[in-house]
Amino acid sequence: MDSVSLDPERDAGEAELIIDLSRPSPAALDAVGGKALNLGLLTTADFPVPPGFCLTTAGYRKAAPAEIDALAAQLDGRGSLDGARGLRDGAPGLTDADRNELARRGRELMAAAPVPPEVEAALRGAYAAMGGGPVAVRSSATAEDLPFASFAGQQDSFMDVSGADAVVAAVRQCWASLWTDRAVAYRTANGISHRGVGLAVVVQRMVQAATAGVLFTANPVTGTRTETVIDASSGPGQAVVSGAVNPDHFVLETASGRVLRQPPGRPPGLSGKQLRELASRGAAAQRLLGAPQDLEWVIDRAGKAWLTQSRPITTLYPLPDDDPFTGQTAADGGASGDARIYLCGTLLQGLTRPITPMGLSVLALMRGDSGPWNYVNPGLRMYVELTPLIRNKNGRKALLKTLPLADGRSAAVLPVLLADPRFSIISRSRHKAGGTGRTPRATTQSKRAGAAQSLGQFSALLPPMVRALLWPERELRRVQRYQDRLAATLVLPLPAYAATRLQHAEDLLASSINGLIQATLPAPSVGYLTLAAARRLLRGTAKPRELEAVLRGLPHNVTTMMDLELWQLAVSLGGDPEARRAFTELPPAELASRYHRGELPAPAQAGLRQFLSTYGHRAVAEIDLGMPRWFEEPDHILGMISNYLRVDDPEQAPDRQFTRASEHAEARISELVARAGARSRLRARLVSVCLRRTRQLAGLRELPKFCIVMVLAEMHRQLTAVGVELVKNGTIDDAGDVFFLDFTELRIGLRGADLKGIVSRRRRLYTSELRRRHIPRLLLSDGTDVEAAAGPGLSAGDQLTGTPASAGTASGKVRVIMDPVGAHLEPGEILVAPSTDPGWTPLFMTAGALVMEMGGVISHGAVVAREYGIPAVVGVAEATTRLRDGQDITVDGAAGTVRW
Structure with missing residues (x-):
């Protein structure tokens, strides 16, 4: 059977087949795979690693039949109209069953393929040079033990293999395991090309284990980088790795070797000296390999500890001091300096997904650098530092009062932080004497200036707040006029060069945000202040939660108005047979494609165009400048119309529900005013005025963000046009790449610099973070997820x-x-x-x-x-x-x- 190289740029016939693990210069990842590469690095650094050799990927590529390449291309989605998406989500149209069937065929092909004579000869020769005897034969894939994907357990390994024939057979089984269902699914989920992957095989002398297990140089559950976690059991380590036994579980403080937790009620299987030696070995391996490690270890019958594998721990959340734009980790792993605590601000905004680098850059520009808060962006998410508040008596009181309103789960673990001596209150005298010594005087002065600026901005809000209270209808008209003026200022006269577009986008941000807040924030603020006043007036007369009904069906809420207009559009389309058929039979992506081509049924084409003219600047995760706007990708809106067309119960119609909610709110106001009147006519009058103002103004709470998103959407439009020019210049590959850069980098790109490498690194990090399901709400500077640590x-x-x-x-x-x-x-x-x-x-x-x-x-x-x-x-x-x-x-x- 013919063989084929999956990498056409490499001549497998000239590639080296056998590499000794003790070779001073480790081979490249694509030749030996992640497992062998790490073992080679450890070996050459004099770590105790069992001797052995690696059969490189050249052997696999020589053996791989031609059909494997075509099969891998199918899995990648190559040749489709959306190959990039194919690499991320699997080939378009492939179901899990299809993918598993292709994986099965791949296993069968590799299992049936003969081992080329030169590969078998090299393998037998290397095994003989080791002296024969029992060995471990372990898969080492090129897409394995990577910083963003460990592939732990995805390919096969075999222990206690004896004899050359058995070694050759085990190698073939390792090759075939590259195509197990789980390995193929893992590569698909992690966006790794099936065509680009290869498999090397590590052959190592077996160590007869008295005790074995795994070691994590950072706590994999809590994320704490200053702790070492060791699981141990008597006998071979495979029992621990596979979960076949309940191991002894130890947690150590890495720096001191102090045991923090150990098995209760029975003698530990490892002595304190052995635990400290293993922890020290793990810390040294982490320093060598540059990231927290998951190591497998064995202690032989003579008491010597061996390292048999080391891979990065890929599940840890990044440290606050990690650089989100380069992916570089903090040099000290968060272990030095004063402990700090951060709250995830993007979670409070309703976002679990990461924010694009341009989005983070713009959010930082909107905040400015002179405010009282310190922000960091681990995992491409925005965190705000709470350390000054927690270490301040009044700050603690404020947190205890407000955090439960913003995030109940964070508030539930707040007592754990308050009891932590690392976050004890700093007395005023101690603070004056120098505090923690972390904040330079210039920074402190800048933050004080920022606080003074914020106070000035708040003072400027007071006159319009008074106007809104006294003349709410006039305030509503003023706000609408401002919105119209803002829309006009966003327009850039055409034609425009790319540099002009870039400057316009940056100028919009600088010129509009402060005025926008001044124009749109006073009215809704008054709405909620009057609600608070009514709650106080009704103390003892009504329970606080009874006032919630007053907020139902609020008028003047731009988001509610948007939803109701979308519902009305669905109702109108439901009466058109052709439109109803399209929306009930076609998926949103196809509907969007037809809309952009102007091929939807006429009522749908016109109605959607009208809706998007008002709301097309919105998006899911819309505070991220890099997210596609609905005018670009209306799939979400089209899907919602399809959902609405399924409503066949008139009582479930959103407009009827909204009307009932408004009527319920008015009825509750009348009831509460009557209750207040039982105490005094003046109180009843005040309650009535307050709740009426709440109904008139609180619905405007969405307007400030609505207007900010208008600005962001126009910036997005202009930067996309800049991206088109940069693609023409060869600076980037795709117009959307601009959202993985910042303004300074885009200017450099307009001068001809190649930015593809920067974009590629950031896209890889962004894609990795998109897959993350759990985001720490409260994160310590040493990587501890406070909620996970609390239990x-x-x-x-x-x-x-x-x-x-x-x-x-x-x-x-x-x-x-x-x-x-x-x-x-x-x-x-x-x-x-x-x-x-x-x-x-x-x-x-x-x-x-x-x-x-x-x-x-x-x-x-x-x-x-x-x-x-x-x-x-x-x-x-x-x-x-x-x-x-x-x-x-x-x-x-x-x-x-x-x-x-």
Whole structure:
């Protein structure tokens, strides 16, 4: 059978077949794979590694039949119209069953392929040179033990292999294991090309183990970089790795070797000296390899410890001091300096996904660098430092009061931080004497200047707030005029060069944000202040949660108006047979493609164009400048129309539900005014004025963000046009690459610099972070996920508990949605999501209830749920994993429970 090289630029016939692990200069990754590369580095650095050799990927490539290349191309989606997507999600149209069938064929091809004579001869010769005897034969794939994907356990390894014939047979089995279902699925999930992967094989002398196990140089559960975790069991290490035994579990403080946790109630299987030696070896391996490591180790019968494997721990969340743009990790692993604590601000905004580098850069420019807060961006997410607040008496009081409103789960673990001596309160005298010594005087002065500036900006809001209180209708008209003026200022006269577009985008940011806040924030602020005043006036007369109903069906909310207009568009299209057929039969992506070609049925084409003229600047995760806007990719909106067309119960129609919510709010106001009147006519009058102002103005709370997103959308449009020019110049590969750069880098690119390498590194990091499911809400500077370190939350066997967010009870079937784009939600289903932002709200219109993993009572999803009148529970740990599609549950928004 003919053989083929999967890398046409490499001549496999000239490549080296055998490389000794002790060779002073380690071979390249694509020749020996991740496992062998790391073992070679450890060996040449004099770590105790069992002797052995590597059969390089050249052997696999010589043996691979020609059909393997075609099969891999199918899995990659090559030749399709969307090859890039194919690498990320698998070939378009391939189901899991299709992928598994291709994997099966790949295994069969490799298992049946003969070992080329020269490969077999080299393998037998190297084995004989070792002296024969029992060896370990282990797969070492090129897409293995990478910083972003470990591939742990995806390919096969064989222990205690004796004899040359058995070694050759084991090598063939290792080659075939490159095509196991799990390995193919893992590569697909991690966006790794199946055509580019190869497999080397490590052959090492077997160590007769008295004790063996695994070691993590950082705590894989909590993320703490200053701890070493060791699992150990008597006998070979495979038992620990495979989970066949319950190992002894140890946690050590790495720097001191102090044992923090060990098996209770029985003598430990490792002595303190052995534990410290292993921890020291692990720390040294981490320093050599440049990242926290997951090591396998063996202690032989003579008591000597050997390292048999080392791979990076790929699941750790990045440290706050890691550079999000280069991917470089903090030099000290977060182990030095004063402990610091950070809160994830993007989670509070309803975002679990990472933010593009340009998006982070723009958010930083919007904040400025003179404010009182310190921000970091680990994992391409925005975190704000809370250390000064926690170490200040008044700051603690403020956190204890406000954090439960923003995120109940973070508030639940706050006491753990307050009790931590590393975050003890700093007295005023100590602070004056120098505090922690971390903040330079210039920085402190800058932050004080920023605080003074913020106070000045707040003072400027007071006159318009008074106007809004006294003349609300006039304020509503003024706000609308401002919105119209803002839209006019965004327009760039054409024609325009790329440099002009870039400058216009940057100028928009600098010129509009402050004025925008001054124009749009006063009115909604008054709306919520009058609600607070009414709550105070009704103290002893009404429970605080009774006032939630006043916020239902609020007028003047641009997001609600958007959702209702989308519903009306769906209603109109439902009356057109051709449009209804298109929206009920075609997927959103095909509908979007037809819209861009002008081929939707006429009512749909015109109606969608009109809707997008007003709301096309919005997006899912819209605070990220890099996210596609609906005017570019309307798939989400088209999917929502399809969902709305499934509503066949008139009582579930969103407009009717909104009307009922408004009527309920008015009825509640009348009831509360009557109750206040029982105490005094003046109190009744004041309560009435306050609640009427709330109804008139609180709905404008979405307007500041709506206008900010208008600015971001125009910046996005201009930067995309810049990207088109840079593609023509050969500076980048795709127009969307501009969102993985910043303004300074784009200027350099316009002068002809090649930015492809920078973009490629950042896209790889971004793609890796997109796959991350768990985001630490509270993160310490040493990498500790505070919630994980505090232990599991309280949940009964048939109940999950969270924060009550919107009163009411609803029963229905679960629909878990991780991304609203293309989501399908039947009317009355319970929406279960990690978090939400305004891009999710069209789903709220037909949801029976909302369950979110993130958030508190003032988070976006909670506020919108109250306004729409649907029960909601937020801050529910593991909701998207514990609940499953189709499961019948009951959501009690007042008790904060989800039962089944």
